[in-house]
Amino acid sequence: REVDPSEAEPAKVKEPRRPTFACYLAPSQYGPPGLYYHGQRQPKGDGDPAPFDVWICSPIECMAATHDERGDNHGLLLRFKSPYGPWRQWAMPLRLLKGSGEEMRGELMDMGVRINPDGFKPLHRWASQCRPDEVVVAATRVGWHRVEEALVxxxxxxxxxxxxxxxxITFQSEVAGQDEYATAGSLASWREAIGRLCSGNPLGVLSVSTALAGPLLHLCHRPTAGIHLVGDSSCGKTTW
Incomplete structure (x- = not known):
């Protein structure tokens, strides 16, 4: 159960079997919410191993493994939470784990994940060891894809x-915040500002329909298309 860290009392959680990673959504006897590494150090001599706990970063989970339709571009579907926002998801390419994983950490921090400066090695090791049971298709480009014989x-x-x-299926990119698509206005405002002006105007209907037709080209087996408006100067070609 997710709890607001500012209001929650530390909960007593079951002692993990060390060494292991564990993610806590609420404060515990180990500290604030987040991903932890529970390890143990072997002392000198014949003494018992000494347990230790390292807070790595704010809460993060691995939801699924990813790869494209050809079995390439492998990645991990990560779910994480910043201290000030809702849960977010990112399909991270495994190539970002090369080296010390600095690129992965940079993208996560851009989206609000807090990372222990001394915890970058455990975070890298956690991501490298993730073996989720679920696998989803990684779409490395925007547009139509075939999943289980259906188009999405x-x-x-x-x-x-x-x-x-x-x-x-999920969109996968090295840049977590990449999104050039947005919504604006409402159906009523579109009807008023655009649809009303197209009423009774075949050229207006053609122009607006052409602007919205791009995603349908794949279904028509067309790589591209265009319309050439021909007419005298100052007759309204540029306006539409």
Whole structure:
């Protein structure tokens, strides 16, 4: 159960089997919410191993493994939470783990994840060791993709598909915040500002329809298309 860290009393959680990683969504006897490494050090001599606990970063979980339709571009679907915002998701390419994993940490920090300066090695090791059971398709480009013999349309933050197919594919990019798609206005405002002006105007209907037709070209087996408006100067070609 997720708890507001500012209001929660530290909870007593079950002692983990060391060495292991564990993610806590609420304060515990180990400290604030987050991903921890629970290890043990072997003392000199014949003494018992001494347990130790390291806070690595704010809460983060690995939801699924990813790869594209050809079995390449492997990655991890990560779910994480900053101290000030809701849960977010990012399909991270595994190539960002090369070297010390600095690129991965930079993207996570851009999205609000707090990372212990001394915890970058455990975070890198945690990501490298993740072996989730679920696997989803990684879409490395925006547009149409085929999943389980059905077509779906993938955008950075939304997948348009029937039923549960939207859960079987996700957009994957090295840049976590990449999203050139947005919504604005309302259906009523579009009708008033655009639809009303097109009423009874075939050229207006053609121009607006052409602007919205791009995603449909794939379904028509067309790589591209265009319309050339021909007419005298100052007759309204540029306006539409």
């Amino acid at each position: 349309f993938v955008m950075p933050r939304r997948t348009i598909a029937q039923g549960e197919l939207a859960r079987r």
